[in-house]
Amino acid sequence: MSFVSILFLLAAGAAACLHYALPARFRVAYLLALSYGFYATWSLPYLALLLAASALVYLAGQRIAAVPGEGQKKLFLGAGIGGLLALVIAFKLAGEIRGMLFPLGLSYYSFKLIAYLVEVYWDDSVCEPDFWAFMLYPAFFPQIVSGPIQRPLEFFTQLRRQAMARADYAQIEAGMRLILGGLMLKLLIADRLNAFIAAVELQPASYNHQIILLEACCFTLQLYADFAGYTNIAIGIGKLFGITAPPNFAAPFAASNIQEMWRRWHMSLTSWVTDYLFMPLQMALRGLGHVSTILCITISMVVIGLWHGLTCNFLVFGLCHAVFVSATALTAKLRRRIFGIHVVTRVIGYGIGVPLTFVAMTFSQLFWRTVTWANAMQHINLVFGRTPCGTLGWEGMRTEVAEPVMICMALAAYFGAGAPGLRWLAGRIGLIVPAWVQYGLALLLISTLTIEAGSSFIYGQF
Amino acid sequence: MEQAAIMPRLTGVFQDIFAIPNLAISPNTTAADVPGWDSLSHINLVLAVERNFSIRLTTREVRGMKNVGDLVDLIAKKAG
Numbered sequence: 001m002s003f004v005s006i007l008f009l010l011a012a013g014a015a016a017c018l019h020y021a022l023p024a025r026f027r028v029a030y031l032l033a034l035s036y037g038f039y040a041t042w043s044l045p046y047l048a049l050l051l052a053a054s055a056l057v058y059l060a061g062q063r064i065a066a067v068p069g070e071g072q073k074k075l076f077l078g079a080g081i082g083g084l085l086a087l088v089i090a091f092k093l094a095g096e097i098r099g100m101l102f103p104l105g106l107s108y109y110s111f112k113l114i115a116y117l118v119e120v121y122w123d124d125s126v127c128e129p130d131f132w133a134f135m136l137y138p139a140f141f142p143q144i145v146s147g148p149i150q151r152p153l154e155f156f157t158q159l160r161r162q163a164m165a166r167a168d169y170a171q172i173e174a175g176m177r178l179i180l181g182g183l184m185l186k187l188l189i190a191d192r193l194n195a196f197i198a199a200v201e202l203q204p205a206s207y208n209h210q211i212i213l214l215e216a217c218c219f220t221l222q223l224y225a226d227f228a229g230y231t232n233i234a235i236g237i238g239k240l241f242g243i244t245a246p247p248n249f250a251a252p253f254a255a256s257n258i259q260e261m262w263r264r265w266h267m268s269l270t271s272w273v274t275d276y277l278f279m280p281l282q283m284a285l286r287g288l289g290h291v292s293t294i295l296c297i298t299i300s301m302v303v304i305g306l307w308h309g310l311t312c313n314f315l316v317f318g319l320c321h322a323v324f325v326s327a328t329a330l331t332a333k334l335r336r337r338i339f340g341i342h343v344v345t346r347v348i349g350y351g352i353g354v355p356l357t358f359v360a361m362t363f364s365q366l367f368w369r370t371v372t373w374a375n376a377m378q379h380i381n382l383v384f385g386r387t388p389c390g391t392l393g394w395e396g397m398r399t400e401v402a403e404p405v406m407i408c409m410a411l412a413a414y415f416g417a418g419a420p421g422l423r424w425l426a427g428r429i430g431l432i433v434p435a436w437v438q439y440g441l442a443l444l445l446i447s448t449l450t451i452e453a454g455s456s457f458i459y460g461q462f
Numbered sequence: 463m464e465q466a467a468i469m470p471r472l473t474g475v476f477q478d479i480f481a482i483p484n485l486a487i488s489p490n491t492t493a494a495d496v497p498g499w500d501s502l503s504h505i506n507l508v509l510a511v512e513r514n515f516s517i518r519l520t521t522r523e524v525r526g527m528k529n530v531g532d533l534v535d536l537i538a539k540k541a542g
Contacts, residue, residue: 122521122525122526259502263500274501275525278501279501279504279525280521282505283505283508283520283521283524284521286505286508286509293502293505332498332503336481336498
């Protein structure tokens with residue numbers, strides 16, 4: 001069931017109403033039943049896999065907290081993490097080799113479960129004694145499709161609070177605003193950009209160089225609008241049930257270097273890799289100086305790349321970012337010395353850094369978005385003019401596809417840069433136009449401007 | 463080691479690592495308060511603290527630190 005289907009959204013709203021009508025002691029069980037019900041609409045056998053993985057990690061967590069010796073703790077931790085990673089790798093390989101369907105949300109819930117095991121290993125008190133509350137952590141339906149990857153302690157604390165609380169109308173309204181904003185990002189912007197990208201991809205060699213370059217940039221903007229739209233809806237639905245997930249995006253297109261961009265893009269994955277892989281690795285290799293930094297960055301970025309899929313293209317995507325992030329880290333002091341001396345030099349540095357970061361991201365997406373190496377090379381050759389481009393321009397595609405591209409790209413770039421001034425403008429509009437009129441207008445826009453051939457969420461495949 | 467003696471030495475370490483000569487820190491200072499204190503520079507700070515106070519920190523201890531106050535407590539405990 002898709003997050004953008006009207007049936008799903010109505011069902012989620014009704015389920016949230018019932019949630020608050022239930023006595024506190026039934027709410028966790030109710031949320032668990034809802035989450036398993038949601039998963040079962042997709043696949044029953046893979047629901048059994050989710051149940052088994054969660055139950056085994058629950059037991060492993062109990063053992064890690066209970067055993068006294070460091071060696072024994074490490075044994076259960078290693079077994080738990082090893083089992084989960086083996087599961088993810090086996091299904092990714094089965095998908096690549098045999099075309100087997102990848103279990104919905106496996107990449108996300110296995111990372112949640114690994115986070116839980118490591119946190120319990122670091123601090124026994126994180127161990128969750130309530131079996132049903134624990135089972136809900138990986139399964140919580142607003143987060144299972146594509147995250148955000150919420151941390152265990154944050155989830156359990158909120159779960160206990162919401163189970164005891166009355167409906168928080170401010171939180172519910174904030175959730176509905178996020179859902180509405182997410183729907184607009186996905187249906188009005190991302191899907192339109194997708195129509196343009198799909199039209200160019202049908203016959204890329206026929207289009208002129210300007211269209212090819214525009215399409216490459218368009219993909220980065222579409223990916224943002226699509227994934228940020230999804231994330232807003234996911235966080236919004238969670239809020240209806242009293243659970244606030246961490247953000248996944250914080251104005252990534254305002255980042256002035258690639259390291260900063262990763263702190264703003266798919267943040268719940270980046271921070272997961274930073275805390276559970278990069279930091280322990282750095283601590284283990286801390287005597288090696290710059291070699292350690294480059295090695296840890298490379299391993300972390302390769303893991304981020306391969307997390308999307310075990311393909312050569314995702315590996316190269318990770319390696320591209322390893323080079324970009326390493327270069328950023330190693331030149332940090334030099335850049336601070338050159339650009340940090342005066343407000344004017346800082347503005348110049350920012351003016352150079354922001355477009356350069358966007359170009360670096362767009363270049364790496366040429367590997368990320370393509371399935372085969374030959375396909376990636378075809379895109380790269382066209383973008384860099386190594387293969388002669390065609391002559392077709394805007395006239396080569398349908399008017400309804402071509403017309404909204406520039407405005408949608410500008411809107412995606414504006415929202416991706418943190419929508420500067422929007423809060424001030426919304427405050428002013430709020431003084432004149434009542435909230436219900438604003439919401440009505442947003443719904444009207446969604447219902448009238450949504451294109452028929454909407455695409456599924458890009459990150460749903462991982 | 464006395465907590466009062468740790469703070470001035472630790473301030474010097476911070477000023478050196480983050481290249482901010484007049485940087486002032488307090489027990490409540492967090493990474494968000496110091497420009498350049500990110501996951502990459504954090505390890506340089508850990509290394510400098512270990513060298514300066516002749517101690518060895520574990521991943522679990524480093525992960526558990528929420529602010530400068532936690533780091534001071536840790537140094538006080540470890541440096542004897």
